[in-house]
Amino acid sequence: MAPRTEAFKRLQQRLRRSLKYGDLRIDCLTAPLSQMVVEYFDHHSPYDYLDTDFAASSVGGFVDPCTLIAAMIYLERLRVRKPKDFLSRNPNELYLASLIIANKFLFDGNTYDYLWLDDWVEESKITKSMINQLELRMLYDLEWDLMISGDEYEHALQSIERYVATRSLKQSGILSYGDAHALMSDAKPLFKHMSRFLTMCASLASAYLLVWTLSVGTYLTAQKAVTEMSTMNDFVLVNDTFPCSLNSENALCDSGREEVDSELPEAMVSQRSMNLLNLDVIEHIPRNRTLPVYDGSCVAHRSVFSKNVRMRLIC
Structure with a gap:
């Protein structure tokens, strides 16, 4: 079975809210997520033939958003490291290979979320040998670097959440609290730096005001003493x-x-x-x-x- 820790449960609640799952099962892909994959390849790949139905099929409804996020990280890693190989490959094959590797990386065998080779063959209509070749080539292209850090996963998730929020705003013209929170995620580092800058300015202003107050007080005291001495001349x-x-x-x-x-x-x-x-x-x-x-x-x-x-x- 998949892990059911408190952190995993909180992540599922976040995905259900920010990725518009609602009452749907979270072990499948929603329409915004499938459309995001299609637009990703339309934007970065010269071959515009990734079918939306293929992206939405999600292998019989057993690909969850966690697997999709890991697969998108692998695709982006390949595009940055080896852009020529990324541009020369078939988008369907790249997408399928990244899903297979992400599923094996996240889930162990004999678990509910793990997909066997026969499942991939049945859904993709590709032979077993071809699937093994695609998987092996993808591993070599990634140089077997499959480790994903927490910050990298969080950054990818925030990017997907912003895409879903923007798409929902364009279609319905309504911005929910969750969508606003997702769109403001980019501004959080800026707000943090602004907060530090304003704190530093306030400290400098307080120090300047203190020095000025002491100087004025000393000057007025000296003036008062001089005035008293001048009025009491001998x-x-x-x-x-x-x-x-x-x-x-x-x-x-x-x-x-x-x-x-x-x-x-x-x-x-x-x-x-x-x-x-x-x-x-x-x-x-x-x-x-x-x-x-x-x-x-x-x-x-x-x-x-x-x-x-x-x-x-x-x-």
Whole structure:
């Protein structure tokens, strides 16, 4: 009996859905598959005499789609490796030989799906010796390379599914979900590469945004610090002969009841800024001014007008 593993059952369900089997037995070929074989030889072979009935006969209804897929892989392998031999051979003989080899490769003897030599003779109306010659010549042309990888089988199956879906769309004008899935199989690698490219672009954009945010944050912090420093500049009262000792908050004059009658130089304020250093005359104290003396102390008062800081004595 043919293998009945879970993977084989899933494959049969896929073939039944994508190759339009429906409720039909899956051990025969449908009309789209038979037409595909005919169009294959019409396109690649100069001899256009592969009969559709011969392709559809499928040896008494015992050739399943798995055997057909393997046979098509062998035919394509022969066409690529030895194009002259492929073009010079009879399409009926090539097709029959590829089916025989595919059936023997997939199924062991004494199984339900295995076809004996008498079955091939009865269906093809060719003698046993001729069938043996066709099979042997096909093996030599393939160089006995009959192994089929899983990726190669999957690629061939997807090609057949796309053909069936396209044919169904042309005939009925209706695209089912299975047909759309089959037609999109070619675009899956493209979508995968696009997904990787978009992921890489998103990563680069995120890294650029992070660097830009850190740079802007650092710049704004530095600007804020510079602004605070510029608004808190020190202003020094330039007066070497003024008879008061000034500290940061007040100026205490010498106590005592006496009049101060001295010439005071003009008080100048040195203003420091970030871009230039100037000596600007902010406020003048007239010369020969007599300051009244009280029991208390003279207080240096700081008035802030706009951006200029003025120092004046309030007694």
